[in-house]
Amino acid sequence: MSTFASQFLKQARVMTADLRHRKIIRTALTNYEIVRDKRKGAFQSWESARQAAAETKWEAVNHLDKYLVELVSKLEARGTKVHWASTGAQASEIILQIVRDKQARSVIKSKSMTSEEVHLNAALEKAGLEVVESDLGEFIMQLRDEPPYHIVFPSMHLTRGEIKDLFQRELGDAPSDSPEELTMVARRALRKKYLTADIGFTGANFAIAETGMISITENEGNARLTSALPKTMVSLLGIEKVLPRLEDLALFLPMLATAGTGQALTCYNTMYGGPRQPGESDGPEEFHVILLDNHRTELLADAEQRDALHCIRCGACLNACPIFRNVGGHTYATTYSGPIGSVITPHLRGLQDWKHLSNASSLCGGCTEACPVKIDLHHHLLQNRRNAATEEPAFFERSLYQIFGFVANRPALWAVAKKLGRFGQPLQNLVKGTALDPAKAWTQTRDLPPMPKESFKDWWQKRKG
Amino acid sequence: MKNEETVLSEREKILARVREALKIPAHVPGAHGTAPLPASAHSPAADARSWLPKVGDSFAEQLALFQSTAAELKAEVQMVASRDAVKAALAKMASDGNWKRIATHKGELTDFATADLGLPICRTEGGYDVQEMEACDAGITECDALVAQTGSVLVTSLSAGGRGLSVLPPHHVVIARREQLVADLPAAFALVQKKYAPHFPSMISFITGPSRTGDIERILVLGAHGPKKLTILCF
Numbered sequence: 001m002s003t004f005a006s007q008f009l010k011q012a013r014v015m016t017a018d019l020r021h022r023k024i025i026r027t028a029l030t031n032y033e034i035v036r037d038k039r040k041g042a043f044q045s046w047e048s049a050r051q052a053a054a055e056t057k058w059e060a061v062n063h064l065d066k067y068l069v070e071l072v073s074k075l076e077a078r079g080t081k082v083h084w085a086s087t088g089a090q091a092s093e094i095i096l097q098i099v100r101d102k103q104a105r106s107v108i109k110s111k112s113m114t115s116e117e118v119h120l121n122a123a124l125e126k127a128g129l130e131v132v133e134s135d136l137g138e139f140i141m142q143l144r145d146e147p148p149y150h151i152v153f154p155s156m157h158l159t160r161g162e163i164k165d166l167f168q169r170e171l172g173d174a175p176s177d178s179p180e181e182l183t184m185v186a187r188r189a190l191r192k193k194y195l196t197a198d199i200g201f202t203g204a205n206f207a208i209a210e211t212g213m214i215s216i217t218e219n220e221g222n223a224r225l226t227s228a229l230p231k232t233m234v235s236l237l238g239i240e241k242v243l244p245r246l247e248d249l250a251l252f253l254p255m256l257a258t259a260g261t262g263q264a265l266t267c268y269n270t271m272y273g274g275p276r277q278p279g280e281s282d283g284p285e286e287f288h289v290i291l292l293d294n295h296r297t298e299l300l301a302d303a304e305q306r307d308a309l310h311c312i313r314c315g316a317c318l319n320a321c322p323i324f325r326n327v328g329g330h331t332y333a334t335t336y337s338g339p340i341g342s343v344i345t346p347h348l349r350g351l352q353d354w355k356h357l358s359n360a361s362s363l364c365g366g367c368t369e370a371c372p373v374k375i376d377l378h379h380h381l382l383q384n385r386r387n388a389a390t391e392e393p394a395f396f397e398r399s400l401y402q403i404f405g406f407v408a409n410r411p412a413l414w415a416v417a418k419k420l421g422r423f424g425q426p427l428q429n430l431v432k433g434t435a436l437d438p439a440k441a442w443t444q445t446r447d448l449p450p451m452p453k454e455s456f457k458d459w460w461q462k463r464k465g
Numbered sequence: 466m467k468n469e470e471t472v473l474s475e476r477e478k479i480l481a482r483v484r485e486a487l488k489i490p491a492h493v494p495g496a497h498g499t500a501p502l503p504a505s506a507h508s509p510a511a512d513a514r515s516w517l518p519k520v521g522d523s524f525a526e527q528l529a530l531f532q533s534t535a536a537e538l539k540a541e542v543q544m545v546a547s548r549d550a551v552k553a554a555l556a557k558m559a560s561d562g563n564w565k566r567i568a569t570h571k572g573e574l575t576d577f578a579t580a581d582l583g584l585p586i587c588r589t590e591g592g593y594d595v596q597e598m599e600a601c602d603a604g605i606t607e608c609d610a611l612v613a614q615t616g617s618v619l620v621t622s623l624s625a626g627g628r629g630l631s632v633l634p635p636h637h638v639v640i641a642r643r644e645q646l647v648a649d650l651p652a653a654f655a656l657v658q659k660k661y662a663p664h665f666p667s668m669i670s671f672i673t674g675p676s677r678t679g680d681i682e683r684i685l686v687l688g689a690h691g692p693k694k695l696t697i698l699c700f
Binding site: 045046065068154155194225246272277287301306373 | 590653692
């Protein structure tokens, strides 16, 4: 078993026993479900919208070369500098080079999971820069020196009391534990940073090939400020973010808001098509867009699972997943957690190291049903299991199935095995769940159903006779 | 900076990997076993109007929807009878809010509405001092459209005085004409295309209620980083 797998199992055991954690997550997600379902109900047809969104993403991803070229030429035509990065390290290096060129000392960041994926903060801090996360949840997690718990709700596992203590300890400013006052603490602390930061860094939710724009969805206004005030703006996005046309956003923006947070539309949905243009009163002098591959083309090459690149990172599959809700976001130890994380992490970081995530699933299909772009998530989890076993069969598993196959194909042997089983099961009950039990992994937490006194075959033969 | 050659080659490497990967076709979602769709000029999202939340056909219905949706989002909508009434409404807001200083941009409506306020004005055209704007009590802008379906205000860096004005001061006041109301998001995007293509403003933003966050226990707090108050003054 890989270290990652044993770490996952260990952490999962701890978290599932943590009833306080489970209650916080259950409360938050139940509230989310109520508002989301209300918003879904307001659509004339949520199902048709899903199908259209899936087809639009399919078109974009399956003609990715064409749309990337179009996006880049449109961006460059308006004075945007476009960079390409095959790896996370290359992306960080491109940003560091911009930092050096600008002699920048501070970076204000709005929320970007892609920057988590390439460990950008660590790279920038190592180079001596001050990096400040401006999204409230991300700001909280940065103060805690922890990765985000959830791709949309980074600090959903924390109570206001914990956040108050954190602000008191790290900022010396926490008048009370009211969410209102705590938010104002962050507002005050970050205002200064927007005004003085040399570089504004953002991610992107979509990129529009037709018009050469990136689109950013947010509630707080932090991305708006990040892209308004600093002299240089840098946006990092995966190559799969591209959409063909501007009008596609009329569908994707409300769907992302509905699936992501249960809003009809997120507070700020903003398209950026370049640096400050002639006749405009503000905006960055330079706008850099970095297009990141980082193993996305490997996922693209897997036609069976290519639709995983349709993901718009709404987090709906995490929210629906019984495993996520019980083991929590940090247990996955990946940038992207929950069902989508379990599907794509083996492609991004290696199948054998991360195949265990595909077993952390009840295959209930809740994720597939929740996905606004119809990614076939639970089947991809099965495909990952199959691919992992084909690539590197586990000796014991394979032997077990070979023995089973041998016995099951020989009626005489099968009859003996049945008798042995009926004789053996009461003995097994004596040691059930202990170290002596050969079926311990199963019986520790579940009951093995008792074998019937008479098998169907025996009963049928008796009846005939 | 990396030299031009390496930049180009990284681009070519990624595009080559993409093209190689796409040699094997993938099934269209929901259509297992059929041949892949060809790239088409028609977007499936173009029919979005028939699936998105319903909007009434008449202007009165759309206006009522805009007002109720915006109110639900904690934005304030003030409908006034005439252009002159905008002036009075803004003056009342200034005295109620005890404004000391405002920020605005050059525009037919903004110039008219702020002319007699008698307050120091931070103007954005040609550039402005961010510290000065940050110290303003309100940012007053025009807009491109109001969207009935979502209760949104559509602004751009050209129509609303740049990028900062609508998010930096704590109170954002939008002055709009009734005729600027559009039914839904597809109509709003069509308007953007018609009005600007191909010379789009560098920022196009749908503002849907005042700035907000739910990052602490999923409890709604207004004014996370942007304005705590959003007022739409419509005549």
